[in-house]
Amino acid sequence: MTPAKLTTALLLCLLLAQPAWAEQPYQIVTEEWAPYNYLDNHRLTGMTTDIVQAIMALTGDHFETMVLPSMRSSQVLRNRPRVILYSMFRTPEREPLYKWVGPIVEEAIYPYQLASAAPPLNSLEQLLQAPRVTTRQAGLIPDVLQAKGFTNLDKSAAENQQLYLMLVAGRTGVIVGDTAAGVAYYTRQLHIAPGTLRQVPVELYRSSLYIAFSRDSDDATVTAWANALQHLRDTGELARIQQRYQQPASP
Structure with missing residues (x-):
């Protein structure tokens, strides 16, 4: 092979090559924050957990979910590739750091x-x-x-x-x-x-909760999740999930 052909072949390999993590499945992380995501008898549940599971049922994804302390889950989202975190308030400071799917629900803190x-x-x-x-x-x-x-x-x-x-x-x-x-x-x-x-x-704070994707996440995956969430909204399933966790305490 001539030097010119060898150079062309090497460039083609570099263009076609993908990072090692590109073929890895996404990792979902969350934290203990009821009633959105929490462990009940060692089983992960909650409003947003149900929504994420409903989204994956529509997209056909089967990503593993880890429950981590709050600070650790945010660090994983910032520093590791192909990470999905829920539930997260979308703020101006966080806006450019992640890709967003939502809103899931609007909430206020008093x-x-x-x-x-x-x-x-x-x-x-x-x-x-x-x-x-x-x-x-x-x-x-x-x-x-x-x-x-x-x-x-x-x-x-x-x-x-x-x-x-x-x-x-x-x-x-x-x-x-x-x-x-x-x-x-x-x-x-x-x-x-x-x-x-x-x-x-x-009222000390008001914002909407979202699902956050690490910046390296594939746009097609983010779009698929956004479309699935919109389908849940259009069919009324999103409201039904929310209502299950928004019932007032019994007297």
Whole structure:
């Protein structure tokens, strides 16, 4: 083979070659965040879990799902190829980092205090001056609160359940961490009587939840998932899944 032909052959091989990971299946990661994605008797369930499974039933995908701590799942999405993460708030800062499928559901975050607390808090100014506002150690919500000027944050809760236990035990006066659906779920799980908690009428954050794909993800796969989600929306199946997890706590 002449040098010219050898060079042409090498260039052709380089053009046709794909990265080693290109043939690997996608890895789905999620975290414990009820009622969207959580373990129930060691079985992964939740609103978004059901939606992701319904999407894969339509696309024919069978990707493995791992449940990881919040910070770890975000690191995997940022640093590993061919990763899908759910559920994630889509923010301006995150927008260019990932490819997005959604929205799945729009949610808001409010603070909560005991209904018996006196005086009741009703404004952002009162929240900023409260002795302590407890939230989780890491994640989007602590960052949002700090950006709003909260200097009274207690970020000692490693898990969502701790927020409610601390509030009921009198170890904090205000908690911030879950949507209304999440609060309903945890109060049921912890057998906190209806009416024990009061939602402070200050919306601290509102956004929509999405499925995030790592930037290297194939556009055809992302589009297939987006089309499948739209099919679930058009047929009413998306609303039916959402309603299963948005039922209020029984009195």
